[in-house]
Amino acid sequence: MRKQLVGFCAVGALLAATGIASAETVKVGVISTFSGGFARWGEQMKRGIEIYQKHHGDSVKGNKIEIVYRDDTGPVPDKARQLAEELILREKVQFIAGFPWSPNALAVADVVTEAKVPTIIWNAATGVITRRSPYFVRTSFTLPQVAYPMGVWAGKNGVKTAITAITEFAPGVDAETFFIKAFKENGGQVLESIRMPLSTTDFSPFFERILNAKPDALFMFGPGGPSSQGIIATWASRLRPAGIKLLATNEIQEIDLVGVGKNGIGAISTGHYTETNDNELNKRMWADMKAMYGEKAIADIAMVATYDGMEMIYRVVEKLGPRAKPEDIMQMMSNMSFPSPRGRLVIDPKERDVVNDVDIRKVDESGGRVTNVAFDKVPSVKDPWKEANPAK
Amino acid sequence: MSSFITVLLDGLAYGMVLFIISVGLTVTMGLMRITNVAHGGFAMVGGYLAAMMIRAGVPFFPAAILASVAAGLVGGAVEMTVLRPLYRKGELAQVLLTFGLTFVFIAGLTLLFGTNSQAVPLPDYLSGSVHIGFRDYPAYRLFLIATGLVLAVFLWLVVDRSLYGAKLRAAVDNPRIARAVGINVNRLFTGTFIAGCGLAGFGGVVGAELLMLEPFYALKYLVVFLVVVVVGGLGNFKGSFVAALAIGIIDTAGKFFFPNISAYFFFSLVFVLLLWRPNGLMPAKSAA
Numbered sequence: 275m276r277k278q279l280v281g282f283c284a285v286g287a288l289l290a291a292t293g294i295a296s297a298e299t300v301k302v303g304v305i306s307t308f309s310g311g312f313a314r315w316g317e318q319m320k321r322g323i324e325i326y327q328k329h330h331g332d333s334v335k336g337n338k339i340e341i342v343y344r345d346d347t348g349p350v351p352d353k354a355r356q357l358a359e360e361l362i363l364r365e366k367v368q369f370i371a372g373f374p375w376s377p378n379a380l381a382v383a384d385v386v387t388e389a390k391v392p393t394i395i396w397n398a399a400t401g402v403i404t405r406r407s408p409y410f411v412r413t414s415f416t417l418p419q420v421a422y423p424m425g426v427w428a429g430k431n432g433v434k435t436a437i438t439a440i441t442e443f444a445p446g447v448d449a450e451t452f453f454i455k456a457f458k459e460n461g462g463q464v465l466e467s468i469r470m471p472l473s474t475t476d477f478s479p480f481f482e483r484i485l486n487a488k489p490d491a492l493f494m495f496g497p498g499g500p501s502s503q504g505i506i507a508t509w510a511s512r513l514r515p516a517g518i519k520l521l522a523t524n525e526i527q528e529i530d531l532v533g534v535g536k537n538g539i540g541a542i543s544t545g546h547y548t549e550t551n552d553n554e555l556n557k558r559m560w561a562d563m564k565a566m567y568g569e570k571a572i573a574d575i576a577m578v579a580t581y582d583g584m585e586m587i588y589r590v591v592e593k594l595g596p597r598a599k600p601e602d603i604m605q606m607m608s609n610m611s612f613p614s615p616r617g618r619l620v621i622d623p624k625e626r627d628v629v630n631d632v633d634i635r636k637v638d639e640s641g642g643r644v645t646n647v648a649f650d651k652v653p654s655v656k657d658p659w660k661e662a663n664p665a666k
Numbered sequence: 667m668s669s670f671i672t673v674l675l676d677g678l679a680y681g682m683v684l685f686i687i688s689v690g691l692t693v694t695m696g697l698m699r700i701t702n703v704a705h706g707g708f709a710m711v712g713g714y715l716a717a718m719m720i721r722a723g724v725p726f727f728p729a730a731i732l733a734s735v736a737a738g739l740v741g742g743a744v745e746m747t748v749l750r751p752l753y754r755k756g757e758l759a760q761v762l763l764t765f766g767l768t769f770v771f772i773a774g775l776t777l778l779f780g781t782n783s784q785a786v787p788l789p790d791y792l793s794g795s796v797h798i799g800f801r802d803y804p805a806y807r808l809f810l811i812a813t814g815l816v817l818a819v820f821l822w823l824v825v826d827r828s829l830y831g832a833k834l835r836a837a838v839d840n841p842r843i844a845r846a847v848g849i850n851v852n853r854l855f856t857g858t859f860i861a862g863c864g865l866a867g868f869g870g871v872v873g874a875e876l877l878m879l880e881p882f883y884a885l886k887y888l889v890v891f892l893v894v895v896v897v898g899g900l901g902n903f904k905g906s907f908v909a910a911l912a913i914g915i916i917d918t919a920g921k922f923f924f925p926n927i928s929a930y931f932f933f934s935l936v937f938v939l940l941l942w943r944p945n946g947l948m949p950a951k952s953a954a
Contacts, residue, residue: 311882314781470921471929475887476876478676479921479928486669500783500878507875511804515795533783533878 298596299338302587303361305354305382306372306396308345314529315374315576316345319396322580325562326588334588337596342367351381358382362389368596369394371583374576376400376445383407390600392607394586396579399524400445401659404627409600411607411626413586413619414579415546417445418452418659420523423632423652424493424544425453428521429460433490436521439468439480439505440495449495449523452658457493465489472497477508485512491519502526503533510537526637528645529572538637538644546630547578547616548648550640556615573615582619586610622656625665629656668800673922674915679807681914682814683873687887688894689821689906690862696838696901700749701757704764705866706884706891707771712737712867713879714775717784726789730871737867742860749859750852768884776881786874806875813872817865818907825903834858838901893936899946909947 304323308316323341332339342365344357354373361367362385370386371394373379379398383406386393395403395412404410428436436457440446446469454464465487470480484492492513496502502525509520519542526543549560549572556573559581563571589610590603608623620629632655635646691705716733720726744767752760792809795802825831837844837851845851870879877887890913898909913932920931939947 311781311880313776317781468925470925473886473929474921475878475890476676476680476918476921479673479918480925482669482672482676483922483925500880503783504878511795515802529782533785535785535787 297336299340300334300369300587300591300596301340301342301365301367302369302371303342303344303358303365303367304372305344305346305357305361305370305378307348307374308343310348312348312374315397316343318529318574318576319372319374319580321563321567321571322396322577323584325559325566325577326581326584328562328566329558330584330588334591335595337591339587339591344372346372346375346378349375349377351375351377354378355381355385358385362386362391367391369587371580371587372396373398376403379403379410380406383410386410392590392600392603394583394607396583397576400448401657401663404625405660405665408626409604411586411604411621412628413582413621414575415524415628415630416657416659417448417523418662419630419655419657420544420546420632421449421452421495422456422658423634423655424521424523425456425458425462426460426652427542427544427634427650428491428493429457429462433457433462433519433521435463435465435489436491436493437466437468437484437487437489438464438493438495439470439484441472441474441497441501442469443472443497446495446497448659450493453493453521455662456658472501474501475504477504478512481508481512484518485516488516489518491521493521494525495523496525500533502530506534506541507537509541510534510539514540524575526635526646527574528643529574531637531644532572535644536639539639541637542634543637543646544632544634544652545575545646546628546632547575548633548635548646549573550645550647551615551617553613553615553617555613559615578615582612582614582616585612585614585619620654625657625660627657627660629654631655669922672801672803673918675803675807675811677915677918678814678911679810679914680876680918681911682810683869683876684890684894684914685814685907685910686817687866687869687873687877688891688898688910689903690859690865691891692895692898692901692903692906693834693858693862695895696899699757700753700764701760702749702764703761703888703892704744704767704771704884705863706886706888707768708737708741708863709866709870709873709877709887710771710775710879710881710883711740711870712864713786713870713874713883714779714784715867716871717786717874717879720787726787726792730868733871734864734868737870738860738864741863741866742856745856745859768888771884772881779881781881783878783880784874786871786879788875810872810876821903830854895946897936897939897946899949902946902948905946905948 306316306319346354369392373395374397376398379395386409387407393409397414399417401416401418404412438450440450494505496505522543524545528549531538586607608626611620617631622629632652633648634650635648638647687709694700694702712733715736716729719729792806794805796805833849841851894910898905917932921928
C-alpha cells in the first residue's frame with residue numbers, strides 16, 4: 275500500500291514535472307534599431323523572426339518562444355549595454371540576439387559573459403567581435419570575409435589598378451585594409467585610398483579626381499542607404515562611361531538598389547547572401563515575405579541572418595530543452611550547420627564565427643527587378659581577420 | 667583644365683541647389699528674426715510629394731511645380747497656426763518648437779514612406795549627358811545651373827525692382843519704422859514665408875539627385891542651409907546667392923584637391939570667414 279502510494283506520488287511528480295517543462299517559455303531578447311534613421315535594420319530583423327515563426331510556429335515541443343524587442347536607436351553602445359542588463363536581470367531572457375552595430379555588440383560582451391547568456395550576432399561585422407565573449411556566436415558575416423575575396427577576384431580578373439574610396443568609419447577601414455591586402459597579393463596596384471566624410475552629399479568631386487587617375491576599378495565602401503546610393507549613382511554618371519569598374523561588398527543589396535535603379539547595372543560585388551539564390555528555402559522566404567508585407571518588401575542580409583539565428587535557437591530548444599546549461603548551448607551552437615536562404619549556414623567551432631560561401635555578383639535587370647546575379651563563388655571563406663590575428 | 671571646369675560646374679550646380687533651398691530661410695531668419703530650424707522639412711515635403719506624383723504618372727515639371735505649391739501651403743499653414751504665437755517668445759522657444767516640428771516631419775514621412783530613400787525620377791532629356799565641347803556632362807546639372815540663374819534673376823527683379831520688394835527690404839532693415847509707415851509686416855511675412863517654403867520645396871525636388879531624399883533629410887542638411895544663411899548675412903538675398911555659390915564651389919573644389927581632409931577644409935574656411943565677418947558677407951542693415 276505504502277509502496278503503491280509512493281509509486282503514485284512519483285508518477286504524479288513526474289507528470290507534474292513534464293507538465294511544467296512543456297509549458298515553459300523561452301525568452302529571446304532582441305536588441306536592434308527600431309527608430310530613427312537606421313530603423314530599417316530593426317524592421318528587417320523583426321520580419322525575419324516573423325517569417326521564421328510562420329514557417330515553424332512560435333513554440334518548440336510545447337515550449338513557447340517569446341521575443342522581447344528592445345530599441346538601441348542606432349550605434350549607441352551605452353544604450354545597448356543598458357538594454358542587455360535589463361533583459362538579463364528583469365526579463366530573465368535565455369538568449370540575446372540582434373546587433374546591427376559593431377560598437378553595440380562589443381559593448382555587451384562583458385555583460386553576457388558574466389551572466390552566461392548565449393548571444394547571437396545578427397549583423398555586426400567587425401572581425402574581432404566573437405573573440406570578445408565565449409557566449410557570442412555570429413550568423414551574419416565579417417567585413418574582411420567579403421572584402422578579401424573582392425580583392426582576390428579583381429587581381430585575377432584583369433583589374434591592374436584600383437582606387438579605394440570609403441566613407442570614413444571603422445568598418446570602412448576594415449573593408450579598405452582587406453581589399454588592399456588581397457588585391458596587392460594578387461598583383462594589383464592601389465593608386466590612391468580616399469576616405470570620404472560620412473556627411474558627404476555630393477560625391478562628384480571625389481569621382482572627378484578618380485576619373486583623372488584612370489584606374490581600372492574603384493573599390494567602394496558605404497554605410498548602406500542613401501550614402502551608398504549616392505556613390506553608386508555618381509559612379510554610373512561619371513566613371514562607368516569611362517570603363518572604370520565599380521567593386522563593392524554587401525552594401526550593394528537589392529534593398530538599396532531600389533533608390534538607385536538602372537544606375538547600379540554593371541556594379542560587381544561580393545556578398546554572402548544573394549537575393550536571387552536558387553534554393554527552395556530562399557524562394558519560400560521571399561514568397562511568404564511578399565504575402566505578409568506586400569510586394570514592395572525585399573529580403574536583405576539582416577533578414578537572412580535573423581532567420582538563421584532563429585533556426586539556431588529552435589534547434590537548441592528542440593534538442594536540449596528549454597532550460598539547458600549555457601555551456602551546452604554554446605557547444606551546440608558552435609557546431610551548427612544547416613540549410614539557409616544563403617545556401618548553408620556553417621559555424622566554425624573554434625571561433626564561433628560564421629563560415630560563408632562568398633558569391634561574386636553583378637547588378638543586372640532580372641525579371642523586372644534590378645538585383646544581384648551571382649556568377650562566381652568562393653566556397654567556405656573563414657574570417658580573414660582571424661587568420662591575420664591568431665588567438666593568443 | 668577639363669577637370670577644373672568640371673569641378674567648377676559641379677560646384678555651381680550644388681551651389682544653385684543650396685541657394686534655391688536656403689533663400690527662403692534667409693527671409694525667415696532675417697525678416698522676422700524667427701529661428702526656423704524646420705526649413706529643411708519643407709524642402710523634404712516638396713521632394714517626397716513630387717516623387718509620389720511622378721511615380722503616379724505626372725510629368726516632371728508639373729509635378730515639381732505642384733509639389734512646391736503644396737510645400738508653400740504647408741509652410742503657410744504652419745506659419746499661421748504654430749509659428750505666429752512665437753514671434754515674441756524669444757529664440758529658445760522658436761528653436762524648440764521648430765526642432766520639434768522637424769521631428770514631426772521626419773516621423774510623418776517615415777510612417778508614410780518608410781526609412782528608405784526616395785528617388786525623384788528624371789525625365790529622359792535630363793537624365794542623359796550633353797557634349798559641352800571637351801567632354802560629356804550630365805544634362806541634369808546644367809539644368810540646375812540654368813534654373814538657379816533664372817530664379818536668381820527673377821528674385822532680384824522682385825526684391826530690387828518691385829513695390830513688394832521695396833516693402834520687404836524696408837521691413838527687413840527696420841521692422842518698426844516699416845510698421846509706422848503703414849506696411850503690414852505680418853501679412854508681408856506670411857506671404858514671403860509661403861514663397862520661401864515653396865522655393866525650398868522646389869529645391870527639394872530638383873536637387874534630389876544631390877541631396878538624397880530620406881526622412882532625416884531635414885536634419886542632415888540643416889547645417890549646410892544654415893551655413894549659407896549665416897555666411898550670406900541674415901535677410902540678404904544677394905548675400906545668400908553669393909554664399910551658396912561660394913560654398914558649393916569651395917566644398918566641391920576641396921573634395922577634388924584634398925579628398926581626405928575635405929570636411930575639415932570646408933568648416934575651417936567657414937570658421938575663419940565668420941571670425942573675419944561675424945555678420946556674414948553682406949549683412950542686412952538691421953543686423954549690422
